[in-house]
Amino acid sequence: MALYRHQQMDTGEHQHRSLQLLMPLGRPAVRGRWRSVDRAVDVRLVREEVGVVGSDLPHAFAWDAGAQVVSFFLPPERMSSLAGEHDLEHALCSVGPSRLTDPVLRELLRASGEALCEGRPPSRLEVDALATVLGLRLLRLDGQRPKSGAKPVGLAPWQLRRVTDFVEANLDTALGLESLAAVVDLSPSHFSRGFKRTTGNTPHQFVLTRRLERARELLATTALPLSDIAQATGFSSQSHFTALFRARHALTPARFRREVTDSTNGANPIDEAGT
Numbered sequence: 001m002a003l004y005r006h007q008q009m010d011t012g013e014h015q016h017r018s019l020q021l022l023m024p025l026g027r028p029a030v031r032g033r034w035r036s037v038d039r040a041v042d043v044r045l046v047r048e049e050v051g052v053v054g055s056d057l058p059h060a061f062a063w064d065a066g067a068q069v070v071s072f073f074l075p076p077e078r079m080s081s082l083a084g085e086h087d088l089e090h091a092l093c094s095v096g097p098s099r100l101t102d103p104v105l106r107e108l109l110r111a112s113g114e115a116l117c118e119g120r121p122p123s124r125l126e127v128d129a130l131a132t133v134l135g136l137r138l139l140r141l142d143g144q145r146p147k148s149g150a151k152p153v154g155l156a157p158w159q160l161r162r163v164t165d166f167v168e169a170n171l172d173t174a175l176g177l178e179s180l181a182a183v184v185d186l187s188p189s190h191f192s193r194g195f196k197r198t199t200g201n202t203p204h205q206f207v208l209t210r211r212l213e214r215a216r217e218l219l220a221t222t223a224l225p226l227s228d229i230a231q232a233t234g235f236s237s238q239s240h241f242t243a244l245f246r247a248r249h250a251l252t253p254a255r256f257r258r259e260v261t262d263s264t265n266g267a268n269p270i271d272e273a274g275t
Contacts, residue, residue, distance in 0.1 A: 010062040018073040020053040021134065022061065023109045025068040025117075034059040041182065043099060048110060050100040052138070054188070057178070070113030074135050082135040098187055104137050154198035155191075159184040163195070167207055171214055171234050175207050211235065212248050219253055220260045226253050 013033075023045065024030045030045040034057055045051045053059050055076050063069060108130060115122060122130065155163070166183045167175060180203050181191035195203050211233045218229045230241035245253050 011060050013058050013060040015056050015058050016053070016073060017055055018075045019055050019079065019138075020051075021072045021074070021105065021109060021138075022051045022053065023048060023070055023106065023113070024063065025070060025110060025113045028064050028067050030061055030063045030067065030069055032059060032061040045099065048101075048106045050102065050105045050109065052098045052100060054178070068113065068117065070109050070116065072109065072112070072130070072134060074131055074138075078131060079135050079139065082132065082139060100141065102137065102141060105134065108134060108137075155184070155194045159186075159194075160198055167210055171207075171211055172232050173234060175234065177203055180207075207234075208244065212245060215241065215245060215253065216249075216256070219257045229253070 022030070022032075024047055026047055029047070030051070032043045032045065032051065033040050034043065034053060043051060051061075061069075112122060112130060163180055163183050166180070177188045177192060180195075181188045184191065186194070192203060195201075195206070199206060201209070215229055215233045215235075218224055218232065222229075224232070226241070227238045230238045233241070235241035235244070242252055245256070249256060251259075
């Protein structure tokens with residue numbers, strides 16, 4: 001972990017293995033952008049507004065001369081350790097992106113930044129303690145450790161509709177957790193929990209089911225080669241598509257197509273190109 005005070009800068013797009021907290025200490029504001037799988041989101045951080053950039057998330061920031069910006073980096077394994085559940089390490093890589101006005105984060109980062117400006121950098125022990133407090137605060141804000149008795153909250157109907165419409169329109173592209181969460185402006189962890197509470201399935205399970213259902217429709221109603229159907233439904237390859245289709249339906253796509261064709265009275269045989 002590390003703590004920095006920046007001067008004028010235009011970072012260009014980059015990414016960190018660690019989760020980053022970034023906050024302007026005064027004026028002017030910080031301009032930035034973080035890029036999801038399929039779209040970029042422009043951001044503007046004003047004085048003492050905290051930007052949270054997820055681990056391995058492509059992003060870029062820029063600020064004019066005179067701006068003072070403090071950053072703090074938290075490795076995902078540290079976040080996982082603070083959560084007390086080591087299997088959360090991968091999921092916690094996706095905390096963020098978001099903009100926060102939390103007073104606790106703001107005051108901790110402001111005090112640390114002012115100490116740096118005055119030439120009083122914190123000791124390693126102080127940085128380590130700060131990492132613990134910041135990490136725990138983020139976990140609480142992100143809902144990883146809700147209060148006992150808190151009622152679980154799912155997605156609102158409009159949120160679920162927007163996500164499902166987005167999935168239907170983009171089955172031929174990569175649909176990662178981050179890109180789905182961005183559709184309704186939620187953190188990936190909040191979105192994942194809310195989606196499962198609402199639908200009973202994880203986002204990954206839902207997307208896979210819709211890919212396979214679309215593939216069934218194409219197999220039954222078109223003569224497209226299997227390789228084209230795999231591509232149209234977002235599978236990485238024909239073999240990947242075949243393996244998942246067989247696991248779900250207990251028969252290969254080619255066999256499914258043959259059975260549909262044989263059961264259609266008076267229909268012409270479908271060309272099974274690509275089988």
